[in-house]
Amino acid sequence: MTPKISQFLAEEKPATPCLVVDVDEVENRYRALQVALPLARIYYAVKANPAEAILTRLVSLGSSFDAASWEEIEMCLNAGADADDISFGNTVKKVGAIKAAYAAGVRLFVFDCEEELNKLAQHAPGSKVYCRLLVDNYGAEWPLSRKFGTTVESARELMLKARDLGLDPYGLSFHVGSQQVETGSYEMAISRVAALVSDLSEAGLDLRMVNLGGGFPIRYREDVPHIDDFGEAISTAMKKHFGNALPEMLIEPGRFIVGAAGVVSAEVVLVSQRGREGGPRWVYLDIGRFGGLAETEGEAIRYAIRTPRDGGQTGAVALAGPTCDGADIMYEKTHYELPLALESGDRVELLGTGAYVSTYCATRFNGFAPLAEHYI
Amino acid sequence: MTPKISQFLAEEKPATPCLVVDVDEVENRYRALQVALPLARIYYAVKANPAEAILTRLVSLGSSFDAASWEEIEMCLNAGADADDISFGNTVKKVGAIKAAYAAGVRLFVFDCEEELNKLAQHAPGSKVYCRLLVDNYGAEWPLSRKFGTTVESARELMLKARDLGLDPYGLSFHVGSQQVETGSYEMAISRVAALVSDLSEAGLDLRMVNLGGGFPIRYREDVPHIDDFGEAISTAMKKHFGNALPEMLIEPGRFIVGAAGVVSAEVVLVSQRGREGGPRWVYLDIGRFGGLAETEGEAIRYAIRTPRDGGQTGAVALAGPTCDGADIMYEKTHYELPLALESGDRVELLGTGAYVSTYCATRFNGFAPLAEHYI
Known part of the structure; x- marks a missing residue:
């Protein structure tokens, strides 16, 4: 997360879920690629964002x-x-x-x-x-x-x-x-x-x-x-x-240029164990596979997550989206740990989400509006 | 496909891809459910459509x-x-x-x-x-x-x-x-x-x-x-x-009431074998997993497909959507056969697509507009 994105989130507190992209970081990434492959002409993969x-x-x-x-x-x-x-x-x-x-x-x-x-x-x-x-x-x-x-x-x-x-x-x-x-x-x-x-x-x-x-x-x-x-x-x-x-x-x-330049800001909607002793806590966010995180299909892309409770004691979690769809689970097999103190209403950030998120988002599944986007 | 939908497609030839739903058929399905379970109160699952x-x-x-x-x-x-x-x-x-x-x-x-x-x-x-x-x-x-x-x-x-x-x-x-x-x-x-x-x-x-x-x-x-x-x-x-x-x-x-009342009309964008002798032909439609057919994930829901060449000789196909995404494949393991005469530009219909299609559709993945919808 770039300092500009941190500052934007802290000051603006935009409604969640939303994607925030630091366009200067897009430029940095483009230039880094030019340096790494000076003989190659860069055709940005527009579909990434x-x-x-x-x-x-x-x-x-x-x-x-x-x-x-x-x-x-x-x-x-x-x-x-x-x-x-x-x-x-x-x-x-x-x-x-x-x-x-x-x-x-x-x-x-x-x-x-x-x-x-x-x-x-x-x-x-x-x-x-x-x-x-x-x-x-x-x-x-x-x-x-x-x-x-x-x-x-x-x-x-x-x-x-x-x-x-x-x-x-x-x-x-x-x-x-x-x-x-x-x-x-x-x-x-x-x-x-x-x-x-x-x-x-x-x-x-x-x-x-x-x-x-x-x-x-x-x-x-x-x-x-x-x-x-x-x-x-x-x-x-x-x-x-x-x-x-x-x-x-x-x-x-595509991903290399815009992925690292973006952060999804989301809210924890619910944390629960649902009576299953020994099972992981389930953490439900207000964004899921149908709200833009389509690349978590098969748990393929595994985003890093920041929470306001980081530093405290953690425990295993499964992570799911906010819809009534059983397929709307981001991580159940992949080992994720989040702070035990995490609770409903907390804002969390998913890092490296600048690519292949905003456009994958469903038009209105379960009535939810498409992901809001901020380019700063 | 109801006669009303057949007639609409034949007369209006709406731009593809699109979803056409016969609202009278929605009513028929609602009434059939009332007859089957007269003591139950029906809460329509809005998320279906x-x-x-x-x-x-x-x-x-x-x-x-x-x-x-x-x-x-x-x-x-x-x-x-x-x-x-x-x-x-x-x-x-x-x-x-x-x-x-x-x-x-x-x-x-x-x-x-x-x-x-x-x-x-x-x-x-x-x-x-x-x-x-x-x-x-x-x-x-x-x-x-x-x-x-x-x-x-x-x-x-x-x-x-x-x-x-x-x-x-x-x-x-x-x-x-x-x-x-x-x-x-x-x-x-x-x-x-x-x-x-x-x-x-x-x-x-x-x-x-x-x-x-x-x-x-x-x-x-x-x-x-x-x-x-x-x-x-x-x-x-x-x-x-x-x-x-x-x-x-x-x-x-949800599905029971609106699923059978809807048909997706799509166009064949390409039919190709890509040099792989003995492999199936690949049929690419202008709708895929990110254009609304999200329930084909894992090839779970297997839609019936009608083509204008039905009746002719058929051969095995894999079916994929129009995007540059490798995950945008509807059916590769499931055995599907389509007419050998099928070609680019043909209009095909995917039956039973009234539920869980329009809202799953991505906002603009690969630049494609959301699925058009017609309620008749």
């Missing part, structure tokens, strides 16, 4: 943008981004969205199958395209592997076909999975990409770009490798596999 | 309402419900919500622990209260057991304490889990409730009400027992365990 204040700041820093939909492209344009600096990075796009993006000047599109490539050839003629490869997501706390990406063999064929269709066969992409904590996870993917680039070069097709995706982790309850270690591992792997013929490098960070 | 058109129709039919929050209570009042016909059915309530409900005239509250009982005594003095028991959710496709409810021993103590605190110790409740397909599931819970009622009666406390919760299933891809079979099983169990001293009976149906 598309708030105007964040997009505007990133535009001012010269960031590019990875958009998941036409609507996200519009948000970037409205924030002042150039269409040239936007990648339409969703492998699954409606024809109407491709047309709208193309009409707005977007010329960079991803695909991972022949059907999508044909759509792009027809509705975004001449555009730069890159093919997403399927790679192992080992080490990622929020894996993405099954839904996206194609095989090396198929990518080879499709890139050649892209040329035949009049598109610009620009490069290849992969994604090692979100909140990837293994710095070594990139190398295997890079080696496969390099082999395919070399193979296609022999076939007369010179790709110019590698999109390394995102996945850079932030600290939740446990330390993660420093971003410089990821930068070092990636640079080393790129040099090893591409030698002096380094392609353009793109990265698509 | 709080649309004004549904609440207004149910008010006109004399329904009562089970609200999960102060916001849902307000929706009921705005739709014309009397405060006397509203139960504040969430065991986890903010003090502010209790106060607002009490000020509006609500006098029926649930609880499942001492802390909540104390809140009610202080902020809703003299109200009727009922204690939720923890029961087994075996047989439910969307179980609720761990988060709510207390032990029989603790409920006994708390009901006696409720009297001492000046509250009206009205009854007991339980919930066998949502989409409960075993008609026998109610009996064990009823027998435990009856034993506790009898025990408390000996202690000088006469409870007057049993809230049987909801859970009544609807047909998705497989037949479920008829609602009359549940009515019969419940009536038989009540007579067996309560004899001639039948208490008031409350039920809290």
